[in-house]
Amino acid sequence: MRIAVVEDEKVVSERIEKALMDGFAERGIEANIYSFETSKAFIHTASRNTFDLVILDWHLPDGTGIALLNWMKTYLQIIPAVLMVTLRQEEADIIQALNAGADDFISKPFRPRELAARAYASTRRHSLRTPSAAQQQTLEFGRIKLNTNRETAYVDGEEVSLTRQEFRLAFLLLNQLGSPLSRSYLYEYVWGKSDPPGTRTLDVHIHRVRKKLSLTSEFGWNLVSVYGYGYRLQALDELTAESSDD
Template sequence: MRIVLLEDNLTQSTLVCAWLRNAGHDVHSFMLTRELQRFCNRESVDLYLLDWMMPDISGEEFLRWLRSERRDHTPAIFITSRDTEDDIVTGLAAGADDFIIKPVSQRVLMSRIEAVLRRSKPREAEASMDLPPYLVDHAQKRILLHGEVLDLTEKEFDLAAFMFRNLGRLLSRGHLLEAVWGRNPDLATRTVDTHISRVRSKLHLGPENGFRLLPTYNFGYRLERVEASEASEAETPHAA
């Protein structure tokens, strides 16, 4: 998972980042909220871990901005020393999915993260995803279209499966690159564009099959369902 940590205490940030990376997550840490806001304008993530009391903009203000201005509903957990009942209510009202009081232990943090991600992405643990006319078979790493196995490379399968798991979400190129290829500085985001083109072609993604893969300028891609009316129009021949 790609996780963002907003924490201005260097010792705490270093410790939590180590826990997350040891668990196999990709972590991006920020000590100023404005820097995180700039990051959010060009990148997507799977989870936000937010301190409340920050030197510039509070974590609570950031989360309200994320939900209202960015319309981003990515799961978010507060990790904070704010521990009154009013604080918890305010944090949850701002859009938080969970609230952890400092000091936090590694076991509690990892358990809360797993629980939030399990609720937000229930398909992650499934052996297969049935999204007619597609079947994404994670066990055998293959995708079927109308019952026929498609000819995909391993990376093409991983990319397509990740897009299906995040159906409807706008995903940045950097997010896709980390999710499929890992944090490899030698790879350019153009690698994502090339593979997206191949996946779109090999999966025949379009209104006729009920899905489309759309680019967003200077950001990334979104796989979304096509409304039945659009699919019908695509299948109906136009008069000359």
């Protein structure tokens, strides 16, 4: 079984690896474990190799575990089982992780045997309900629909021609509606590199996505630049609701 551990703290990563090696060995399963300290390192390998299970920390140096989970669901043909291991213990955090697609959630500090048991159970449950790669997933955001398998977009039922980079950018903006996204984060997930391919590349792609998907106030969207940081997309009805609450 191929297992990825995405955890930036070396001591914690080693504890997870030992717990998994011992736990899976008890069940007669050979575990081949690969450790990654950043989202970027994991993406580089996962884009070319498959994993049966991913142990995922919430806070990573270059992003969040939730964002990485969304990347897996969008761009991997074979989606692995995912067990979140994190210091977070609030009910809202657990619900967010499970709703994002994690198979299970365990808080730090963890008990090694429990971690191994949950990891094993996650792989079993996941294998029973994982859809085939041929099945398509369509996400709806009002008038906009995104088909993540075909990487195609639709507005009011009409297909809109997007490049791969434009589609990925649209997915991130819509899937993390209301959240400010840093330029480095967008470069990493859209182009696979933290260094910008060009000083105006992101701005040009933002302009194209805004125009092609009609992400303007006329159609209920507010796509703005966050000074010194990046971009944020919000639905105008959410902004109105926030204003009325103040």
